[in-house]
Amino acid sequence: MDLKALKKSFADHLFGTPDGIYTAPGRVNLIGEHTDYNGGFVLPGAIDKGITLAIKATGYNTIRVADRIHAFSMDYIEFSEMRLTQTNLPGQSWAKYIFGVVREFEKRGIEEVKGFDVVFYGDVPLGAGLSSSAALESAFAFALNDLYGYGFDKFELAKIGQATEHNYVGVKCGIMDQFASLFGKQGNLIRLDCRSLEHQYMPFNPVGYKLVLLDSRVKHELVNNPYNRRRESCEAAAAAIRKRHPEVEFLRDANFAMLEEVKTEISAEDYSRAKFVIGEVQRLLDVCDALNKDDYKTVGQKMYETHAGLSKLYEVSCEELDFLNDVAKKYGVTGSRIMGGGFGGCTINLVEESKYEAFIAGAVADYKTKFGIDAKVYDVVISDGARRIE
Ligand code: GLA
Numbered sequence: 051m052d053l054k055a056l057k058k059s060f061a062d063h064l065f066g067t068p069d070g071i072y073t074a075p076g077r078v079n080l081i082g083e084h085t086d087y088n089g090g091f092v093l094p095g096a097i098d099k100g101i102t103l104a105i106k107a108t109g110y111n112t113i114r115v116a117d118r119i120h121a122f123s124m125d126y127i128e129f130s131e132m133r134l135t136q137t138n139l140p141g142q143s144w145a146k147y148i149f150g151v152v153r154e155f156e157k158r159g160i161e162e163v164k165g166f167d168v169v170f171y172g173d174v175p176l177g178a179g180l181s182s183s184a185a186l187e188s189a190f191a192f193a194l195n196d197l198y199g200y201g202f203d204k205f206e207l208a209k210i211g212q213a214t215e216h217n218y219v220g221v222k223c224g225i226m227d228q229f230a231s232l233f234g235k236q237g238n239l240i241r242l243d244c245r246s247l248e249h250q251y252m253p254f255n256p257v258g259y260k261l262v263l264l265d266s267r268v269k270h271e272l273v274n275n276p277y278n279r280r281r282e283s284c285e286a287a288a289a290a291i292r293k294r295h296p297e298v299e300f301l302r303d304a305n306f307a308m309l310e311e312v313k314t315e316i317s318a319e320d321y322s323r324a325k326f327v328i329g330e331v332q333r334l335l336d337v338c339d340a341l342n343k344d345d346y347k348t349v350g351q352k353m354y355e356t357h358a359g360l361s362k363l364y365e366v367s368c369e370e371l372d373f374l375n376d377v378a379k380k381y382g383v384t385g386s387r388i389m390g391g392g393f394g395g396c397t398i399n400l401v402e403e404s405k406y407e408a409f410i411a412g413a414v415a416d417y418k419t420k421f422g423i424d425a426k427v428y429d430v431v432i433s434d435g436a437r438r439i440e
Pocket of ligand 1: 083085086087223224227390391
């Protein structure tokens with residue numbers, strides 16, 4: 051899909067000529083997984099794949115019905131019409147995100163979000179752990195804010211996207227994905243403190259290495275929202291520690307000794323989850339130090355440690371992802387781990403250029419033999435965040 055097809059679809063829906071075209075990307079995360087909702091650090095970067103939309107403001111138009119959203123998804127080939135005053139969620143899963151973003155603007159004092167016509171498409175693989183949903187939220191939040199001049203900064207737009215997940219999708223996510231989608235910068239990772247939202251751009255140009263994603267193409271839809279349950283475990287462990295150490299607001303503030311003190315007071319499951327998070331906060335800091343010294347061996351070693359923790363302690367990996375991690379070791383890949391929320395999706399791999407071809411060919415073949423699935427390969431291109439293109 052391209053901009054020409056987007057504009058053609060816009061015209062075909064009798065929306066005329068768009069007022070603007072906007073895009074917002076998905077993200078990768080080098081290290082720091084499940085640390086964002088624990089007040090910790092993350093190290094994401096926006097990628098060259100995202101959601102692109104053509105939009106026209108209709109709220110000023112007195113001839114047309116001004117209180118309507120008309121939205122068409124080119125990927126799903128589905129149309130949704132929503133009234134701005136409606137309270138019930140729309141039927142299509144993708145339309146819930148648009149609905150949520152609009153409601154969150156209203157909660158922040160925009161008395162009446164005005165109507166718009168929109169057509170959009172995405173090239174972020176769905177269910178691959180690359181945050182297609184954050185790209186969708188950020189694209190709409192950024193576009194509406196710009197088009198109607200609501201005047202929110204990018205911090206607030208990220209919170210609007212996150213609140214959309216919490217209140218209309220039911221995922222109690224952290225802020226990493228929306229932040230990366232809005233604040234992304236070409237060639238840079240973002241070292242983000244998820245408590246204060248202080249952030250630094252870290253140029254990422256590992257000479258002699260490539261960063262590549264292997265998409266397992268499995269997404270295990272599990273019952274009882276396991277993501278939210280992980281978060282609850284972390285909060286329970288932090289609450290137990292806080293009774294003895296009032297300064298501990300989040301697990302980010304705790305250390306292993308504090309966790310040991312409460313070991314018998316919390317469940318074995320909560321203990322394991324917290325143990326992973328406390329280790330992961332430290333690993334991220336170690337990786338930032340290593341990056342400053344161009345020490346990619348250490349970066350890679352920490353990535354493997356993260357995978358082991360996500361698999362054994364946090365239990366968000368699966369057979370397919372563990373297999374891809376083992377395959378990476380077999381081909382001498384410097385660092386590899388499951389990326390994102392888990393339960394499927396991609397591994398992120400830091401691989402020496404000289405080993406790249408053999409690794410990709412070998413991993414894809416081994417995976418096919420074992421699971422009968424063609425893994426997909428995406429080279430990571432760290433790109434800019436949400437923006438207006440036309
Ligand atoms: C998902 C969430 C993020 C973050 C990651 C895990 O992508 O949306 O907020 O918690 O999982 O690091």
